[in-house]
Amino acid sequence: KQEVTQIPAALSVPEGENLVLNCSFTDSAIYNLQWFRQDPGKGLTSLLLIQSSQREQTSGRLNASLDKSSGRSTLYIAASQPGDSATYLCAVAPRNTGANSKLTFGKGITLSVRP
Amino acid sequence: DVKVTQSSRYLVKRTGEKVFLECVQDMDHENMFWYRQDPGLGLRLIYFSYDVKMKEKGDIPEGYSVSREKKERFSLILESASTNQTSMYLCASSSGTAEATNEKLFFGSGTQLSVL
Numbered sequence: 194k195q196e197v198t199q200i201p202a203a204l205s206v207p208e209g210e211n212l213v214l215n216c217s218f219t220d221s222a223i224y225n226l227q228w229f230r231q232d233p234g235k236g237l238t239s240l241l242l243i244q245s246s247q248r249e250q251t252s253g254r255l256n257a258s259l260d261k262s263s264g265r266s267t268l269y270i271a272a273s274q275p276g277d278s279a280t281y282l283c284a285v286a287p288r289n290t291g292a293n294s295k296l297t298f299g300k301g302i303t304l305s306v307r308p
Numbered sequence: 309d310v311k312v313t314q315s316s317r318y319l320v321k322r323t324g325e326k327v328f329l330e331c332v333q334d335m336d337h338e339n340m341f342w343y344r345q346d347p348g349l350g351l352r353l354i355y356f357s358y359d360v361k362m363k364e365k366g367d368i369p370e371g372y373s374v375s376r377e378k379k380e381r382f383s384l385i386l387e388s389a390s391t392n393q394t395s396m397y398l399c400a401s402s403s404g405t406a407e408a409t410n411e412k413l414f415f416g417s418g419t420q421l422s423v424l
Contacts, residue, residue, distance in 0.1 A: 227412065227413065229413075229415075234396075234418070234420070235417055235418060236312075236398055236400075236415035236416050236417045236418045237398070237400075237413075237415040238415070239412040239413055239414065242412050282350075282351075284351075284413075295353075296353070296413070298350050298351040299350065300348070300349075300350040301350070
């Protein structure tokens, strides 16, 4: 059974820092991996999706990498801002079904960026 | 942009009541999902649907049912609400068939349900 782990559960950094959020998964047979952002009391917003054949994806100050062989993904946030404060979740889709129906989510990392 | 709308932001219900949570998406997506999110447990899939009138059980379907009569609408039904169903309920949608995978998942804003 796929397990997705995000450590630490919470992170506090000063504004301006470049930071890396980690996601690890136990089964490397994945179809894709998504990173989501969740603001308190709100739904999730998809930030980046990396297909299994890709190594990374970029959107603005965000860069996500994928290393299937080691079962790891990282979300890099450049020049962090207070507005980046949120919970960041990763989720993997398994290769056998490939459908979003079987996404396995991590529990998320709650990021606080101090002004 | 895709919009996924959940009918209620907050709901308070009594034990034993029948509860309907409604979700509508406006981008003609085939796939729709219901999750619940609880502190320490993360997101868990309750039910999903990949076509009108089609439904599949997720990881925790007990105590829930769903209805998808129209492509844009996916309803979650709590037949007899219990206190352990107090949770944040999140609806999501994505395009493509059940086999199509590389499509982002779009979420609604969530419904915080309290069962007293």
